Amino acid sequence: xxxxYNSLFLVTVAAxxxxxxxxxxxxxxxxxxxxxxxxxxxxxxxxxxxxQQTANINFLSQFGFAYLMFLSGMELDFxxxxxxxAKGDSPSWLRGLIFFAITLAISLxxxxxxxxxxxxxxxxxxxxxxxxxxxxxxxxxxxxxxxxGDKFGQEVLLYAxxxxxxxxxxxxxxxxxxxxxxxxxxxxxxxxxxFFVFVYRVLLAARHLPIFRVVENATSEIGIRASFALVLxxxxxxxxLGTEVVIAAFLxxxxxxxxxxxxxxxxxxxxxxxxxxxIPIFFVSVGMQFNLTAMTGTSAFLWMMLLLLATMYxxxxxxxxxxxxxxxxxxxxxxGFLLSSRLSLMIAASQIGEQAxxxxxxxxxxxxxxxxxxxxxxxxxxxxxxxFVTAPEDRAAMQKDAVVTINRETLPPNWEVRQIEVRSRRLxxxxxxxxxxxxxxxxxxxxxxxxxxxxxxxxxxxxxxxxQVMGTPENLQRLSELMEEV
Numbered sequence: 001x002x003x004x005y006n007s008l009f010l011v012t013v014a015a016x017x018x019x020x021x022x023x024x025x026x027x028x029x030x031x032x033x034x035x036x037x038x039x040x041x042x043x044x045x046x047x048x049x050x051x052q053q054t055a056n057i058n059f060l061s062q063f064g065f066a067y068l069m070f071l072s073g074m075e076l077d078f079x080x081x082x083x084x085x086a087k088g089d090s091p092s093w094l095r096g097l098i099f100f101a102i103t104l105a106i107s108l109x110x111x112x113x114x115x116x117x118x119x120x121x122x123x124x125x126x127x128x129x130x131x132x133x134x135x136x137x138x139x140x141x142x143x144x145x146x147x148x149g150d151k152f153g154q155e156v157l158l159y160a161x162x163x164x165x166x167x168x169x170x171x172x173x174x175x176x177x178x179x180x181x182x183x184x185x186x187x188x189x190x191x192x193x194x195f196f197v198f199v200y201r202v203l204l205a206a207r208h209l210p211i212f213r214v215v216e217n218a219t220s221e222i223g224i225r226a227s228f229a230l231v232l233x234x235x236x237x238x239x240x241l242g243t244e245v246v247i248a249a250f251l252x253x254x255x256x257x258x259x260x261x262x263x264x265x266x267x268x269x270x271x272x273x274x275x276x277x278x279i280p281i282f283f284v285s286v287g288m289q290f291n292l293t294a295m296t297g298t299s300a301f302l303w304m305m306l307l308l309l310a311t312m313y314x315x316x317x318x319x320x321x322x323x324x325x326x327x328x329x330x331x332x333x334x335x336g337f338l339l340s341s342r343l344s345l346m347i348a349a350s351q352i353g354e355q356a357x358x359x360x361x362x363x364x365x366x367x368x369x370x371x372x373x374x375x376x377x378x379x380x381x382x383x384x385x386x387x388f389v390t391a392p393e394d395r396a397a398m399q400k401d402a403v404v405t406i407n408r409e410t411l412p413p414n415w416e417v418r419q420i421e422v423r424s425r426r427l428x429x430x431x432x433x434x435x436x437x438x439x440x441x442x443x444x445x446x447x448x449x450x451x452x453x454x455x456x457x458x459x460x461x462x463x464x465x466x467x468q469v470m471g472t473p474e475n476l477q478r479l480s481e482l483m484e485e486v
Contacts (some may be wrong), residue, residue: 007051008060011288014039015280031137033283033343034375037368040287053288057281064282065348066249067274070231072135072164073253074267077157079456096162099319100131103163106315107131110307119304122358128171129350129367130311133163134343134375141338141379145386152327156335159323164345165250171349172247178356180242188241195237196251199230203259207429223266224273227256244352246345258458264451286347291365305366312374316340334385341378342371411470417444418476422465424485433457441471441479 018036026035043050051057084091107130114120138160139148147153173189231252238248260266313336320336327335347368354364411417422428427435432443432455443455447466453459455467469479 004054004056007054007057010043010051011040011057011281011284014043014284014287015277018280018283029376029380031375031379034372036280036283037287037290037372040284041290041292042287044288044290046291046293051288053285057285060278060281061285062245062282064274064278064280064285065344066231066235066245067278068136068282068344069168069246069249070253070256071271071274071279073250074256074270075135075139076161076165076254076257078258079458092158093162095323096158097166099159099323100163100166102319103131103315106318107311110311114304114307119300120363121360122353124174125353125358126308128167128174129346129353130308130315131163132167132342132345132349133160133316133339134341134345134371135160135164137341137343137375137379138338141382145383147386152324152331152335155324155327156338159320159335159339163339167345167349168247168250172244175352175356176241176243178358188243189247191241192234192238192243192248192251195234196255199233200255200258203230203255204429207259221269224269227266227270230255246348264453282344286351286368289351290368291361301362301366305370308366309370309373312342312370313337313340328389330385330389334382334389337378337381337385340374342374346371414472415440415470416473416476417468417470418480420467420469420476420480420483422461422463422467422483424483425463426485427461427483428463429460431458431460435482437479438471438475440475441469444468444470 014036017039019032021039022030022032022035040051042048045052104127107127108123110130111120111123111126114126115123120126135157138157142148142153142157148157169189172192176188231249234248234252235245238245256267256270316339317333317336320339321332324332324335350359350364350367353359354361359367445468446453446455446459446461447468448462461467467483469476471479
């Protein structure tokens with residue numbers, strides 16, 4: 001009898017114990033994903049021999065990583081990437097690319113030296129592994145300390161986002177080229193990007209067709225089904241092209257980010273499915289495959305691991321001290337340490353690199369261990385440094401004139417607050433940024449059924465939405481005529 005269900009049961013138990021142990025025993029100092037990897041290592045074939053890496057668990061693990069990349073793409077904030085720079089400042093995406101280029105240059109210098117002394121085979125592979133950043137650790141750390149909405153938090157988040165996206169694209173192109181041995185294969189990644197644009201345009205045009213609205217109101221969870229169909233379509237197309245699935249899953253998530261509102265019921269459910277089942281299986285499976293004995297080697301190998309760990313911090317701290325210079329020294333150091341955390345992408349990329357023959361098993365396991373070390377050190381260093389800096393919420397609380405409610409006394413002269421229902425069919429699926437509205441208008445909230453949405457530039461209106469907006473009576477009247485026109 002196949003041991004699949006026995007092993008899968010133990011994997012799910014490890015997934016349940018991980019968050020509990022992290023919270024109750026380690027006071028969340030050690031992230032739950034690290035505990036899951038450690039439990040997987042204990043129950044796996046290298047220690048207790050309780051669970052086996054069966055074909056079904058291996059598939060669920062691979063899909064779990066693809067789903068993690070899908071959720072990472074879903075967190076992609078296009079407003080942050082494409083926001084207009086302040087006067088005299090460079091665009092956000094350009095700052096992020098330059099930051100990543102400096103990280104890449106430092107990593108390349110170290111990889112070239114290691115190749116020169118005969119410790120590294122693939123220079124580019126090691127360079128990319130050293131240049132990653134864990135967006136999955138940066139975002140929660142900023143949220144927990146109350147910095148996610150501050151300029152400092154947004155700047156750190158931008159650099160993590162660019163590093164993830166750029167590393168994914170270059171890594172996918174490189175692995176594709178190595179697998180096929182044909183320089184033409186670089187164009188396959190461009191084909192995947194064109195497929196992304198095509199699918200987005202089709203879904204954008206079809207999202208409000210009456211047939212989809214009828215089904216969506218039923219108990220069929222068509223949004224969840226369509227999301228899984230979307231990610232599997234990208235994975236299947238990527239498999240057909242012969243490219244790595246990481247960028248395909250990421251692009252599928254980016255489409256959800258463009259079409260769905262942040263923190264909507266759909267995105268909440270997709271996050272629950274991923275972090276509740278698929279993603280923990282991936283991390284426990286990583287622990288089951290981790291082989292500590294494969295790392296035992298010469299003293300040169302151990303010194304190389306220490307050098308790689310130091311590089312992971314230097315290549316983020318140095319550019320952070322320059323690009324975050326508008327903030328205090330402690331904030332710059334804290335941001336650099338937080339950006340130095342590595343997790344899922346480094347772990348998965350090292351395993352893919354081992355399977356492709358670009359790095360040996362010892363180095364692959366070494367990178368997994370280094371990722372775990374940064375997961376503990378980096379958030380802890382960030383918390384220790386940032387606690388001496390007044391958080392945005394605390395600064396707001398110290399202001400005596402802080403605004404708690406909106407009333408006539410707190411509004412600008414002659415301004416009013418009004419609720420307007422969107423009755424015009426012409427405004428259906430129209431982004432707010434394309435309405436060309438007067439400057440003396442400020443959207444406060446948008447109510448869609450039972451859902452309340454914070455309106456942003458990319459937010460698309462739907463018929464029968466109710467918007468709360470403030471502005472001068474004349475401009476409010478113009479907006480009301482525009483939205484209520486049948």
